[in-house]
Amino acid sequence: MKLRFSSGECSVTGPRPRNEDYIGLVTPADAQLEIKGALLAVADGISGGAGGAEAAEMTIRTLCADYYATPDTWTIQHALDKVLLAANRWVLSQARKHQHMAGMATTLSLLVLRGQRYVLAHVGDSRIYRLRAQSLQCLTTDHVWDRPDMRHVLKRAVGLDDQLSVDYAEGLLQTGDVYAIVSDGVWAALGDADIHKVLMLYHTPQLMAEALSRLALEKGGQDNASAVVVRVDQLGDDHLTDMLADALSLPLPPKLAIGDQLDGFTITQILHDSRVSLLYQVKNPAGQLFVLKTLQASRADDPASCEALLNEEWLAKRVVSQCVPQILPLSREQRTALYYVMTWHEGATLQQRLNAGHHFSINGVANIGQDLMRGLSMLHRLNIVHRDIKPANIHMGSDNRLRILDLGVALNSTLAMPAQIDNPGTPSFMAPELFEGKLADRQADIYAAGVTLYHLLTRKYPYGEVEPFQSPRFGEPIRPSRYRPEIPAWLENIILKAIARKPDQRFETAEEMLLALEHGELKPIVIPRTPLIERARLVKWQWLAIISLCINLLLIYLLLVS
Template identity: 45%
Template sequence: RFTLAHVGDCRVYRWHADQLQRISDDHVWDQPGMQHVLKRALGLDQHLVVDFLDGELRENESFLMLSDGVWATLGDTAIAAILRDQPDLDSAVQTLVSAAHLAGSQDNASALLVRVEALGESSIGDALIHLQQWPLPPPLKPGQHFEGWQVVEVLGHSQQSLLYRVLDAQQQPWLLKTLPGHLHDDHQAGQSLLSEEWFLRRVAGRHFPEVHAATARQHLYYVMREYPGQTLAEHLQQHGPLPLAQWQDLAERLLRAVGLLHRRQILHRDIKPENLLLGDDGELRLLDFGLAYCPGLSEDQAHLLPGTPSYIAPEAFNGVAPTPRQDLYAVGVTLYHLLTGHFPYGEIEAFQRPRFTTPVSANRYRPDLPDWLEQSLERAVQADPAQRYETAEEWLLVLEQGERRSLSVRPRPLLEREPLKVWRTLALVSLLLNLLLLYLLLHH
């Protein structure tokens, strides 16, 4: 699919089968002599209004973007004629710009041409077709060779998945994930496994495990790269709560990863320190897409309560369908836990029906926490989803702007942090002094 976001007076066209189709509107005044005056642009008004369009891609079509110095001078007929005469992309844009200059254009003349060479899998349905064709791998033993992989060991075995460490032909380590034998006829489990692979392919990048192409595959499994390192849960257990500077760096990287997921219409639904790997290469990666959800593709799982109870958003306990704000709540609890070693509403056990009132302020455990950071964290873990951040990018902006403030701010005075305790203590001391004075007076 393609998505177009547009504001201003550049034009975007689709060019396919020798037909030119304009797909953008010019945000200019219609009055005579005003056709080059923008009525919508960055910085023109208090709020920016952007046109959005999305649609399905076609193989071998092209997208053309032209500044008004080209389209206003040449017109659509001449533009189409040049595209027909110049099949080479570079030659076509050079000819468009040169023709505009020769025709007397005095404005900026720029042209960009992009061709769609091939289409990827159009939907998860394409991937799930293989479900009918592929059996589960047989039980694999260390030293065995299987479809081009050398099996090293069984790394994990649960009711829902089976994980092997394997080596490729270059002796590089990978992880092969499949289903345990008792699920060989479970269509839902097979669909979840392939969905997990499809989600990872959609978000390929530095914050996620790389998935192997596995072109010779004849069984139901997928292979992802193994990265040396430790999870943030392991790091917390070994080293305790994170120093502020490291915490903020990891928080920003996690929010970038979650923001990318949400822009791809994928909700992770199991964000927690155990699923965050801090690699030896310094990268932070989000693991385990076994519970991931995509609206329209995973509707049969929308009612399930996923993940670990302490990280599940309050509204999910009431059956509310998955939303990005639920993921952001899990990010908030994760970051709170990494910073304090505690949970904002206390640890929640499985099958417990939790009550959410007011979260415990993080600076109770971390007096070195600046006010602005404490407030940003408190907003992320609000029980009411409407009071949380709407997007990962919104929260990321708060953290990035906060970087201008020092993280080595002196802790707030105890009177500000715990006023009730201070006044109670003072009252108690005052009472004791008065009792002592009264005793001395009576005995003299």
């Protein structure tokens, strides 16, 4: 079910020489509406300030274009915040660059409607009203000075300060809700009572918007009068979970053999057959090779596994990069079963190379580390935490490109992950804090990447191999140079920093670790060593207790024999 709404807009100049208000409406269709939602906004250039109209127009234009260009994996608020900060910087730069534009700024009030929810962003003294069940409510707060003679002076606006502070709020939509975004030229002239009357009187949002602007001038308004009105006619699906409802209704395919066909794809090779999933190499009618991933037929009654597969496809579709395999866009109508298809690349995983006896050189591992950090930094910028970095999930193609595989347990703030995979991963590559119940984050990915590099160099694990369901104790890691003395100190220190027991002692970001790997021995990092007495704290006190006991026993013996 799709979100359906009707909207109207009106902006009139009134008695002023020019209109410094600007309206923006973006109402995309189909998938874009379900992922990004519809955007409605009103900006009011600061009256009397040169460039107010330009500030309002460019802020709205930047917002409408750049919001829809942000990654689909970002939350609405995160995407809006990034775009608005960029718009604020642009307005400030224009004011500083052009003397006649000094002081240019604008208010901004906007709504994003998606699925069954709305998100609003607001700065300045434009307002957003909601009419629900015949009751009118103002959803925003004016950012003006709280003094009778200063209530026309803004405390916050786009372009007013280097640090833009925006009010965000969100809530549930209801069928029949009417939202009105109005400039101060409307609400100041009419008041809440007249706005309520207009929204109740007219039947279409376009008539409501026109009536609000016209009546504001008739009531003696001396400012530009702008209004955007939207009415919710039908609630949509609740973003990803409901978007995938149709796909979840697809049956799992039976186990396929070489030569079998599925929706036009011919099975050419079975790549992976595990307890949960199946990977096939397939060929389309044009002869192109792909990889088809699905689940074992026995998982048909396991909604968590089916949801994880669809989450993986949804995330991977939104990662447009050479660092991961790309997803073939297939609509619901093109599939008769639950699976997805991704690009095929010649090569092998790092684990397959280890199993084949490949010896990884120092330079080779350093280069792998750089490519891995580039891939991780790209995922982290999209708010994706992989949660299962290990050699088996890193593919080195015959084109010498490294690709990160398997986003099946990746975590993203826009997805509701099944509870039973809150902390997945391979135990030997899992960070210490994960065994204490902390949810995986970027620091956990960096730790796993460090263990991966350690393992490629030594075929060992820094804290020993961890078995499933084991509760390991993490002491001091064994330095990789113990197994390979030729490992240079700069590379060893980078790995030791990445696998530090405490997250705050690791690299803060993947980009920081990448920079350290790129600089190498030119700018080596230093790992502070823990003093021996601190590392052996318990042993020291144990020895002191034993020595003290021995002395006491000796004194007692001497006392008895004397």
